[in-house]
Amino acid sequence: MRTSRTLGLVMIAPAAIMIFLFFLMPVMLTAIFAMTNMSTATGISGGAWQVTQGAINRLKTDMPELATGIAEPRFVIDEEGLAALEGLKLKAGFTTELRASHMGEVFPSRREAERVIKALKDRPSTREVKQISDLFNRSVLNTRFETRDDLMASLKKLGFTLTPAEQETVSKATYTGWVWTAENFRILANSPDMAQIFLNTAFYVSVTLLLFNVTYALFLAITTHYMPASTASVFRAIWLLPRITPVVIYVLLWKWLTWDSGFISMFMGQFGYPPKNYLLDSAYNAWFFVILINGFIGASMGMLVFSSAIKAIPQTQFHASEVDGASRWQQVRHIILPQLRWPILFVTCYQTLSLLASFNEILLSTRGGPGKATEVWSLAAFHTALNNYTGNLEYGLGAAMALVLVVVGIVLSLIYLRIFRYDTLISKPLIED
Amino acid sequence: MRILLDKFSKSFGSTKVIEDMELEVGSGEMLALLGPSGCGKSTTLFAVCGIHRPTSGRILFGDRDVTNLPSQERNVGVVFQSYALYPHMTVEENIGFPLMVKRVAAADIKKQVADIAALVHIADLLGRRPAQLSGGQQQRVALARALIRRPDVLLLDEPLANLDAKLRLEMRSEIRRLQKETGITAILVTHDQVEAMSMCDRIAIMKSGEIVQIATPSQMYNDPRTSFVASFLGNPPISFLKGRAEQGAFVLGENGLRLPLSALSGIPDGTSVSLGVRPEHFGTTGGIPIDGKVVFAETQGRENLYDVVLPDGSVLRSIQPVRDDVKMGDSVRWNLDSASAFVFAEDGRRL
Ligand SMILES: Nc1ncnc2c1ncn2[C@@H]1O[C@H](COP(=O)(O)OP(=O)(O)OP(=O)(O)O)[C@@H](O)[C@H]1O
Ligand SMILES: [Mg+2]
Numbered sequence: 144m145r146t147s148r149t150l151g152l153v154m155i156a157p158a159a160i161m162i163f164l165f166f167l168m169p170v171m172l173t174a175i176f177a178m179t180n181m182s183t184a185t186g187i188s189g190g191a192w193q194v195t196q197g198a199i200n201r202l203k204t205d206m207p208e209l210a211t212g213i214a215e216p217r218f219v220i221d222e223e224g225l226a227a228l229e230g231l232k233l234k235a236g237f238t239t240e241l242r243a244s245h246m247g248e249v250f251p252s253r254r255e256a257e258r259v260i261k262a263l264k265d266r267p268s269t270r271e272v273k274q275i276s277d278l279f280n281r282s283v284l285n286t287r288f289e290t291r292d293d294l295m296a297s298l299k300k301l302g303f304t305l306t307p308a309e310q311e312t313v314s315k316a317t318y319t320g321w322v323w324t325a326e327n328f329r330i331l332a333n334s335p336d337m338a339q340i341f342l343n344t345a346f347y348v349s350v351t352l353l354l355f356n357v358t359y360a361l362f363l364a365i366t367t368h369y370m371p372a373s374t375a376s377v378f379r380a381i382w383l384l385p386r387i388t389p390v391v392i393y394v395l396l397w398k399w400l401t402w403d404s405g406f407i408s409m410f411m412g413q414f415g416y417p418p419k420n421y422l423l424d425s426a427y428n429a430w431f432f433v434i435l436i437n438g439f440i441g442a443s444m445g446m447l448v449f450s451s452a453i454k455a456i457p458q459t460q461f462h463a464s465e466v467d468g469a470s471r472w473q474q475v476r477h478i479i480l481p482q483l484r485w486p487i488l489f490v491t492c493y494q495t496l497s498l499l500a501s502f503n504e505i506l507l508s509t510r511g512g513p514g515k516a517t518e519v520w521s522l523a524a525f526h527t528a529l530n531n532y533t534g535n536l537e538y539g540l541g542a543a544m545a546l547v548l549v550v551v552g553i554v555l556s557l558i559y560l561r562i563f564r565y566d567t568l569i570s571k572p573l574i575e576d
Numbered sequence: 577m578r579i580l581l582d583k584f585s586k587s588f589g590s591t592k593v594i595e596d597m598e599l600e601v602g603s604g605e606m607l608a609l610l611g612p613s614g615c616g617k618s619t620t621l622f623a624v625c626g627i628h629r630p631t632s633g634r635i636l637f638g639d640r641d642v643t644n645l646p647s648q649e650r651n652v653g654v655v656f657q658s659y660a661l662y663p664h665m666t667v668e669e670n671i672g673f674p675l676m677v678k679r680v681a682a683a684d685i686k687k688q689v690a691d692i693a694a695l696v697h698i699a700d701l702l703g704r705r706p707a708q709l710s711g712g713q714q715q716r717v718a719l720a721r722a723l724i725r726r727p728d729v730l731l732l733d734e735p736l737a738n739l740d741a742k743l744r745l746e747m748r749s750e751i752r753r754l755q756k757e758t759g760i761t762a763i764l765v766t767h768d769q770v771e772a773m774s775m776c777d778r779i780a781i782m783k784s785g786e787i788v789q790i791a792t793p794s795q796m797y798n799d800p801r802t803s804f805v806a807s808f809l810g811n812p813p814i815s816f817l818k819g820r821a822e823q824g825a826f827v828l829g830e831n832g833l834r835l836p837l838s839a840l841s842g843i844p845d846g847t848s849v850s851l852g853v854r855p856e857h858f859g860t861t862g863g864i865p866i867d868g869k870v871v872f873a874e875t876q877g878r879e880n881l882y883d884v885v886l887p888d889g890s891v892l893r894s895i896q897p898v899r900d901d902v903k904m905g906d907s908v909r910w911n912l913d914s915a916s917a918f919v920f921a922e923d924g925r926r927l
Pocket of ligand 1: 616619657880
């Protein structure tokens with residue numbers, strides 16, 4: 144018996160490896176990315192320290208003094224500047240006097256520095272004053288530092304003596320590379336935009352799933368079951384079309400239908416309505432069509448699964464129930480539906496996950512519009528991480544959104560398994576070991 | 577309630593299964609449909625209960641024409657050959673199903689199910705599902721489900737095939753008792769002639785879609801209309817001798833046996849005929865002595881069964897009270913009771 148166990152493990156190994164490579168690895172990578180603030184701006188390798196306007200804004204709340212301080216240009220009379228001044232070969236008196244009477248002085252603004260320079264005994268011209276003051280400009284604004292220590296040294300020169308804690312804050316605020324952070328999840332939890340997208344998704348998934356992928360699919364499967372075989376197969380073939388048409392073409396057909404020069408506009412034109420784009424006309428219409436577009440695809444898949452499951456019910460059970468006096472409806476209710484629990488569970492699970500994860504139909508039809516009316520979670524993740532108008536692709540935030548999808552998917556699946564009492568659906572293996 | 581099949585025909589596409597069948601089952605009668613596999617027994621039942629619509633002809637329950645009535649409106653109980661239990665329901669729910677769809681109160685259903693389950697001895701299995709039952713238990717569940725709503729007509733498609741010998745005997749009398757008590761008109765399909773003879777008022781023997789003979793068991797046994805009927809009834813089965821008619825007598829072989837039979841008077845000499853002899857009519861008593869050799873001997877407990885080869889090679893079967901003086905290979909001279917033998921024409925017709 145032990146050998147059969149080992150054999151089982153060996154046989155399952157390829158599948159386990161596949162699961163690890165193609166399911167667990169992507170999820171793990173997504174989880175890792177989700178814990179960073181990677182974006183186009185940070186890049187995905189390391190970064191530098193730079194006092195950008197953004198960094199100053201970030202510092203304003205914690206260290207307002209420092210923030211205003213480094214936001215301004217700063218002028219320091221130092222040996223470095225004096226050496227440069229000598230190099231300009233202006234009057235030697237400038238250097239001597241500055242070194243003698245002003246060495247080490249820090250001026251918070253250009254005006255104050257230039258007042259001192261102007262007051263030099265050798266009387267520099269206005270042009271020279273400007274030239275000289277430039278040499279002593281020690282601003283850090285928009286300067287890029289390759290290391291953290293360079294930044295700190297510069298700040299020190301400017302007269303900011305920082306405690307290690309303050310140094311840490313400044314360093315964080317000015318670092319341009321990506322860092323580990325849980326900020327993404329805070330954004331997801333707190334942003335009203337995200338809440339709206341979440342509600343959109345819940346609405347879209349539950350309505351499409353309930354109305355079309357399960358109920359309408361069941362309706363089709365059951366009605367075709369009671370039809371004569373040839374009619375039923377014609378019917379099924381028609382309902383399969385949305386599934387087998389390439390999605391780009393399928394959505395294009397819908398667009399033809401709904402465009403301002405499309406079929407609906409033409410039809411309504413007969414009654415005097417001006418043509419309009421019915422797809423993007425209002426949020427209500429956009430949802431209507433998005434749900435139809437996805438629902439028809441989902442319904443055909445469900446119809447296939449349910450039809451074959453109904454076919455698998457032995458004919459005599461239908462005979463017996465008729466003889467027992469059951470009406471059509473009672474047959475459906477007591478004979479067909481209970482035996483479709485497994486396929487319904489399967490379709491519900493599968494379709495929930497695919498509705499949650501796939502956004503191609505929406506992207507191709509409404510692009511989430513009008514406005515953000517039909518923006519769903521996966522589409523928003525795509526827009527955030529991979530494709531948006533501002534050009535700053537936020538990989539970290541996008542990954543966090545994707546991770547939320549994975550977690551939601553798993554939680555929902557577990558709930559479904561409970562609701563459908565999965566344990567009663569699987570029978571014990573016939574071969575015992 | 578009387579059942580009448582009037583010129584009933586059924587074909588599936590181009591295969592004609594049953595043609596112009598006439599069958600009447602009297603009210604409260606139990607009729608056995610007996611016949612070889614594939615002869616159309618189930619098809620007939622399915623037409624009576626409304627699962628199949630007849631291709632032509634009428635079906636009457638009492639005086640009511642039900643030909644085009646759906647099954648639901650016929651009040652027929654059926655035990656299907658394959659049981660057709662609902663796998664997702666417990667035994668209790670299976671049995672209660674006909675009442676449940678009639679919206680009988682749950683408490684009532686529970687009580688009636690308990691009663692009928694006790695009757696067919698499955699009271700302790702009510703909580704199980706069909707997959708957890710043996711074949712015989714499933715069959716009894718099917719029987720209980722057919723009986724629970726007190727149908728006017730009960731159709732049984734080999735209801736006892738899967739039971740052990742003891743249970744089968746018990747159920748035979750149980751079904752018969754139920755049927756008599758309730759006055760249900762019943763049709764029993766079976767392969768088993770003992771079952772047919774012991775349970776039913778009349779037997780209809782079918783052969784490839786036709787009813788060959790319909791009669792009470794004893795009439796059928798003692799007065800078969802064809803060799804097919806004669807061969808179908810009786811266990812151990814009848815044996816046939818092939819010979820010819822000669823001056824009002826049956827002649828076997830060139831210079832062999834000669835049996836004067838009244839049935840053969842008026843039959844032209846030389847006509848090929850066959851003689852059917854039941855095992856109990858060949859043995860120690862009877863008028864005409866026949867020589868042969870025992871080639872097979874078997875004891876069935878109370879009786880012994882012998883196959884005897886005659887000089888011309890044909891075989892006669894004999895059943896006799898147990899005796900141990902005859903063994904395989906012995907030559908014997910036993911007697912044939914020619915008055916009880918049947919003579920059949922070459923086409924199987926009884927003469
Ligand atoms: N749906 C069908 N389509 C075509 N032929 C059928 C169909 N149902 C039955 N038949 C044929 O009709 C004939 C009678 O079938 P039926 O089931 O009535 O036999 P039966 O007497 O019940 O046999 P058994 O004792 O084996 O159950 C068979 O030859 C069978 O092949
Ligand atoms: Mg049959």
